[in-house]
Amino acid sequence: MLTSVDTEVIRALADPLRVRIVELLAAETLCTTHLVEETGARQTNLSNHLRVLREAGVVETEPCGRFTYYKLRPAVLEALAGSFAELGAAARATVDADRKRAC
Amino acid sequence: MLTSVDTEVIRALADPLRVRIVELLAAETLCTTHLVEETGARQTNLSNHLRVLREAGVVETEPCGRFTYYKLRPAVLEALAGSFAELGAAARATVDADRKRAC
DNA sequence: GACTGATGTCAGCATGGGCTGATATTGTCA
DNA sequence: TGACAATATCAGCCCATGCTGACATCAGTC
Numbered sequence: 001m002l003t004s005v006d007t008e009v010i011r012a013l014a015d016p017l018r019v020r021i022v023e024l025l026a027a028e029t030l031c032t033t034h035l036v037e038e039t040g041a042r043q044t045n046l047s048n049h050l051r052v053l054r055e056a057g058v059v060e061t062e063p064c065g066r067f068t069y070y071k072l073r074p075a076v077l078e079a080l081a082g083s084f085a086e087l088g089a090a091a092r093a094t095v096d097a098d099r100k101r102a103c
Numbered sequence: 104m105l106t107s108v109d110t111e112v113i114r115a116l117a118d119p120l121r122v123r124i125v126e127l128l129a130a131e132t133l134c135t136t137h138l139v140e141e142t143g144a145r146q147t148n149l150s151n152h153l154r155v156l157r158e159a160g161v162v163e164t165e166p167c168g169r170f171t172y173y174k175l176r177p178a179v180l181e182a183l184a185g186s187f188a189e190l191g192a193a194a195r196a197t198v199d200a201d202r203k204r205a206c
Numbered sequence: 207g208a209c210t211g212a213t214g215t216c217a218g219c220a221t222g223g224g225c226t227g228a229t230a231t232t233g234t235c236a
Numbered sequence: 237t238g239a240c241a242a243t244a245t246c247a248g249c250c251c252a253t254g255c256t257g258a259c260a261t262c263a264g265t266c
Contacts, residue, residue: 209264230243
């Protein structure tokens with residue numbers, strides 16, 4: 001049985017700015033100020049996107065004085081990669097075997 | 104350098120019904136009639152979602168008389184899995200090394 | 207060629223989600 | 237405690253997108 005893909009997480013990643021955030025965080029744990037600098041987006045806007053990522057479980061926060069560090073949760077990305085790898089493998093098997101349902 | 108994630112493809116997959124379609128197609132190449140039966144969605148609705156998947160390059164069509172078979176393009180899913188695996192690995196390295204930018 | 211079934215396209219409506227300015231909250235420092 | 241910096245939340249606007257009914261198109265059959 002295929003592990004069903006978590007739509008919540010995919011939707012969180014279905015936005016260019018959020019993907020950009022994730023790519024930045026993959027290289028380095030950053031706080032909101034850095035993300036504002038790096039992306040050029042408004043603080044309010046970023047905060048909204050970060051909340052989406054947070055609620056989807058893609059990132060987690062770590063308060064540090066006045067600052068809030070954002071870091072990725074690798075397991076979520078790895079699980080997603082695994083799901084797509086499964087789907088891809090199943091799809092390849094289906095295509096290779098030309099397995100189709102008769103009309 | 105990380106291979107940037109294709110937002111177009113992710114957006115195409117950021118819908119429960121489209122994910123359902125992809126999961127069905129991963130197991131078996133189907134035509135529209137089958138997808139209508141399996142999902143319970145209207146034909147028009149399905150046709151719209153299939154177009155999104157088609158334009159994103161996730162599926163391809165194969166006309167067969169009056170019917171149209173839809174099959175997945177495994178390479179797209181595998182590429183996506185690869186991108187997320189890279190991101191996940193980078194994220195894990197960053198988190199493990201506690202690599203963070205000073206404020 | 208006429209009919210039927212399969213499929214795609216279009217216009218319209220409703221909802222969701224992104225962006226913004228204003229505001230609230232929280233922590234630091236003097 | 238008061239001022240300030242960092243961050244989150246809220247309300248409102250606007251655009252993208254999903255769903256639907258109506259219609260168009262195309263292939264197969266009689």
